[in-house]
Amino acid sequence: MVTQLTQNERFLGLIILIALGCLGLVMAAAGQHDPIGMHGWLVVVCSIVMIFVLANGYFAPEPSEARLEHYYDDPSKVGIVVAMLWAIFGMFIGDWVAWQLVYPDLTFDAAWSSFGRIRPAHTTGVIFGFGGNALIATSFHVLQRTTRARLPDQLSPWFVLLGYNLFCLIAISGYFMGITQSKEYAEPEWYADIWLVIVWVTYFLIYLRTLARRREPHIYVANWYYMAFILVVAILHIVNNLAMPIAWNQAKSYSAFSGVQDAMTQWWYGHNAVAFFLTAGFLGMMYYYMPKRAGRPIFSYRLSIISFWGITFMYMWAGSHHLHYTALPHWVQTLGMTFSVMLLVPSWASATNALLTLNGAWHKVRDDATLRFMMMAAIFYGLSTFEGSFMAIRAVNSLSHYTDWTVGHVHAGALGWVALITFGSIYAVVPWLWKQPRMYSPKLIEWHFWLAMAGTLIYVFAMWNSGVIQGLMWRTYNESGTLSYSFIDSLVAMHPYYFARAFGGLLFLLGAIIGFYNVLMTIRMAANVETGDEAVIGNPAAAGE
């Protein structure tokens, strides 16, 4: 893969890696009495490994000019494999957390394996590790095809992909060591946050530079969503993570916000992370891979416009619905609730647009598990956006808040929507990327599909039940005017549902492992086949699509 880099890019890459390695050494030396020192060593090790990789092909001849007539897919290929690795890691940790709730002794009396540390390792692993890598990999693939332009250079996509994974490694290894700024989905400390900003701005620039060179007059909907995802996540990340480190050689920092302003900033971030990371980005994925796979035109361009601008404008206001009945002023809660309700129709318009796109291809949905993954994803997207708007209504929230219902809702979205659309897209894109007629085993895709479906349904139904029971137990009064149940009573009532949830999660994890095997075997198939060298830009047939 290094051979695809020009001499200049190899040199620049080496400079960046050496600079990064030196920075790591400084962190390691200055922070030797602090966990940040460990992260310094992590950076050093990662830099050295990459220097070896680079050195291996450093003196190979320059790639030919003919490469510019091809799309540049190497970063997408690596990104897909890395995404699947993170999926297995993140889901394994997630299921472990779930079993800890059934059997609390499963921490094995260690600090690093306590619930408070491995729970963020799960969320970061699946959201940023699995979801983020899948988004980066597919966005490069979709961007080039829908603009008919090659990525602007060979180095910056690697910088984004590898730099992003370095961020994920720092984040998760930090949790195990107890480093966190205690903001949900924004746990990593200041130095990891700064690094992510650099990576993310480069990512956005790749998008702009490619779009500027597009040979397609119109920008396709998928790119609207990918762009919204990148741009808004940058804004959210920078604002919510504004903080002052207690010293430049220590990991700990203090947020720029405090009290209810902190809570409001955090949930403005948190909800829009759901909106723009877990929704907009994956809608971009859906808008490309679903019509491609179904061989059908998008149902309605006009509906796309309503959905996109509705979602983009309305989501920004909805964050305060996470803080109903708190110290947050009532009027802010009202705005959060009403915008959440208004958000429902644009969200459903997206799901409708996706499902109506399948009109004329339903026989394919029946026979092709890959397309079925995407179809079910659209249905779960519709279900969880309805549920979300419903739970944002204050009266409903008074029952659902702080209960497992929230956990069930999140997983209806995360498993049913995000993971299913990702697996569907991966099963579509892997044969295209590796120039194969199909995945290694369609039968294993079926297995994965049904395991994922069973796992999601068991999980979500268990959490709905347990959440509603919890909510009711916490608000039931006896005739003396005392709460009828103690908290511990509600825990006892949760136990069977926690078991069901952990079992459902296990099925989902098994499906992901099968998927990873299938991807690897497809890549192995490709290793035995010579690929053609004709120009493919703007020529889907030659690209194997």
Add this chain to the structure above:
Amino acid sequence: MSVGERDPYTGHMTTGHEWNGIKELNAPVPKAVLFFLAATFIFALGYWILMPAWPTGVAYTRGLLGIDQRMTVAESVAAATRDRAVWAQKVIDGDYAAVQADVALMRTVRQTGRTLFGDNCAVCHGQQGQGGKGYPAIAKAPWLWGGEPETVAETIRVGINAAHPDTRVSQMMAFGRDNILERPELLKVAAYVHSLSHKSDAPAATLKDGKAVFEANCVACHGDDAKGKRDVGAPDLTDNFWIYGSDLQGIYETIYRGRQGQMPGWENRLSSLERKILTLYLLDLRQTRN
């Protein structure tokens, strides 16, 4: 200018754009989408008019209904306190015996006490007060500090080895770890203590020596008869209730390491009414258990 074509399946025209094979239909927005979009907007508008909604610089629109969540909470709390006052005042005013004699009032005490106990005591003492290793089975075991209602209430108020200034204090020394006794003496006294509540097969000489060690070191707190002393919270060693294990190994470990059980004081956490209810609930629980 791009030229659309007709999609044979749906009959709609395409927009004429194409991206790597993907086309878009120019299908009109379904009427239902527009209808529900309007409906949710009208709902939001109505809600904004009725409820506190939009900021206006330093203030905000208060809404026609005049509702505010702080007021709502204050009113509900006041109403709940009023409702509870009917029986709460009786518990506050009456002495323990009077409350215990009032059947209807005790029913309320049991209901309320069960939740209070579950939320505050059950984590250590068990949901039914059955205890566990390190935590006394307060539903059954003999009292360490006395079982008069006032005494129990005081224990709840100040705690044991707690942060409260008036806390009850009780410490058993670490006879082994702190080298107060030699290992042979430890083994003998452990065997002796074990024999007080169990059928022992230890040699008579061992028990005799053990008794001598006991008399020299333990009687100050546990009493000449080993039946414990309530003023220092020292447990009876002749019965079948053990906090840290009743087998020989458990007893040896306790003598070796010493013990300093802790119970937090609840004065700053629970109101005097709640502590009184807990006391009554606990006494009632013991009555039904024994």
